[in-house]
Amino acid sequence: MIGFSRAIFLILSLIIIYLIRKFPTRKAILRSIQIFLLVLALSGLQFFSSLSQINVVFLLDQSLSVSPEEKENVLNFINNSLRYKGENDKVGLITFAGDVNIEEDLKEKPNLNKISGVETPYFTNIENALLSAISLKGKQEPLRIIIASDLQENVGNVEKLLNKMKNEKIQVDVYPLKTKQYKELILMKLQTPKIIDTGQVFPVEVYVKSFGIKEGTLEIEWENKKYTYQLKDLREDNFFSFNLKSTSSGLKDVSVRIKSAEDTYLENNTAISFVYVQGKPKILYLIGEDFQPLFSNALRLQGWDLIYDKYPYITLENDLSNYQLIILDNIPANKLTWNKMNNIRRFVVEKGGTLLILGGDKSLSAGDYQQTPLEEILPVTLKPEQLLKRSNVSLVLIIDASGSMGALSGGEPKIELAKESAQLVVDFLNDEDYFGLIAFDHSYQWIVPLQRLTNKEKVAELISRIEAGGGTAMYPPLKSAGEELIKIPNQNKHIIAITDGQTEGGDFYGISRWLAKNKITISTIGIGEDVNTNLLKNIAEWGNGRYYYAWDLRSLPQLLLSETKALLRSNIIEKNFTPKVNRPEFLNIQNLPPLSGYVLTSAKYPYPVLISDPTGDPILAFGQFGLGQVYVFTSALKSYWGKDWLKWKDLGRFWSELLRRSIPHYISNIHVDVVQEEENGVINLRTADAQGNYINYAEIKFIITDPKGKEIQGVMEQKGPGFYQGKFPINSLGKYQITLWENNNNIAKILWYTTNTNEFIPKTFNEDLAYLLTSTTNGKIIKEPKDVFRSWNFKSEEPKPLDIPLILCSMVLFLLELFFRKWRSIREMVMEKINTFKRQQGEEWYDSVQEKILNEWRNKPYPSMLETASLEMRARLYIAHLKAQEKKKK
Structure with a gap:
């Protein structure tokens, strides 16, 4: 296929007609050919190769605005279209909503029967979906994108990509999805004051949008009370205002819900607004059987309002939002029902309260807190670390090398983080330790057979060869690792699995219990955002190990070697020691009174141990869980372990300063607001000091727990004087x-x-939008499967310009014409040169022969006259003979 980039110059071809009439026919033809070639070069003659394949990527809208029936119809349409696919055509599949999932890369034989879907169906971001499709395109390959959607984008702007797609040979077709009209009631906005005083009456403003619904019900929940209002004669936009009154201080929420029997979606019927009611901090103090009042009295002197409760702890059955702090003073788990423990957990995670758990002979693991709701919010592990004898460690690392491990985590492939961790473990072990490493995807391979670590360099080289591969099957490598460890005589045998947990099925409970029975522990490390937490937690629990989520993998290897059940140590350690302050910047203190005992625990990553015993066992640990915080003091403020603390003059001040850090300071010079911008939440913070001066260059961090329990951390950026902003993704409603x-x-x-x-x-x-996309990219709105692989209108690659070859050909023809025109003159000139050369050559030859004879003559004696005549005659005859021979040669 050919084309012209400057077709206007083709008008110069009229010169050819003039030349044919002006000059003789033979000259005109040759001259015309030369000019015609130059005209083609000036016109930008180009050559295009023909297209050999069609690349098609389907974009499937998986947002909530598309009905399940339509999603199923789209899959049927796609599979029907494959009947018209050419042998070399490639097909890809992408699902999208708020996020994008590449289900199938461009392949000649794709599997489009099943899709995994998206995580955030609450948005429609066509722009990101198109960018993902474009990323599958080769550099010079054209691409046809089929968008199956209602095209109701509410995030991003697809129009920004129109020029890019047009310039990069991308054709967009649209397969329209049917939309049905339905009635809908939407709670658009709930607004309340952020800070109020105890006893204050405050307004609650509600904005409700109605589509075809005239009546409904509005419910407001506040301070454990419910208020119901009937809604009549609803229009499309409806604004309501109500008044509520606070009766106690604390972090509280106003919950509003709208209802209607005609409503279609329930996900948009609820809104919650946060209200902080200022007042004196209140503590719920739950006392145990060995209660000693010295500690609580010290808190009272620091201005805390304490409410005591004892077994059966009836207060825990009620709403706890009136309290800022709950203290559990040496209370065993069997004294708290499951519902009461869950209520404490919600008080911390959802209400933003602070929990302090004091140790003692009936607390923590000594009080059977294992596998309870309280254990989930502890910043320590109740299974204490067993310090390993370095010469008796047998360790097998099982590393997930499946395709999912090639994905990025924090900017680096997960498989590279796993390899780096494995190498740190090898460096940490001694030569007498046993070490093995298995990499697995759909099958497994002993990268490092279980052996003594006598050649760490060779082991490091083997570890570096691991690459991410195909599927995931974790059960076979677990079984193989156990079979090899059983053969080793060492007592301390461990398996550590580093994976995202996305594995095929298997009897993980059976293999874990079998390994535990043979005194082999299993610990698991989850890597990445898509980790299968439930499976990895269960394997670690069944295998008497521990589960970690690798926020920072580089800090974990040293902790991993201590993953074994504390069979040789008691839950309680009784000894005299002076506590060690690990975080003086947090506690603002250096020296602490001695203690005489504590409940044995171990650190839980990533929560800090503020105070420890000299060997590193936690004494005071802290953790953020949801909105609230939890402190665990593993010793006891009792006479049997903490008599010196009870005598300490700074006891009340120390604990009061520590606990007040966990209660937010809602004062007039701090204003926080959260708004939604497309698929992101935006935190806006404005702050000033007591004199009204803006506070600049502050280092402010945020920790967010989303509705699914996933934690998001970030740093606020200063955007202006005293103004800071932070963004986080909205992954779920x-x-x-x-x-x-x-x-x-x-x-x-x-x-x-x-x-x-x-x-x-x-x-x-x-x-x-459908018209804009298709008209700009030369696409179409399709309805039939055969349209997907219709004939291609784009050229398959960049054109090859022919101007240089055409100019060269014209120059060659011009030189040939010039040569033939001057041929007779050139021939005569050449012949004259040849004859002149011959004459010159003959004269030179004659003179050389004559000179030779004369020289011979001079060297002989003078001859007689007769001899002279005779010699002269012979010389002439000899010269004539030589000339005759020369003529024959020529």
């Missing part, structure tokens, strides 16, 4: 728990609720 920290001080707690109302607004197919 519901309640987001946000805490702000500055220099280890909790400065704010925010409860934020989102329902992303735009996705649920009844809509029709966006015909305007």
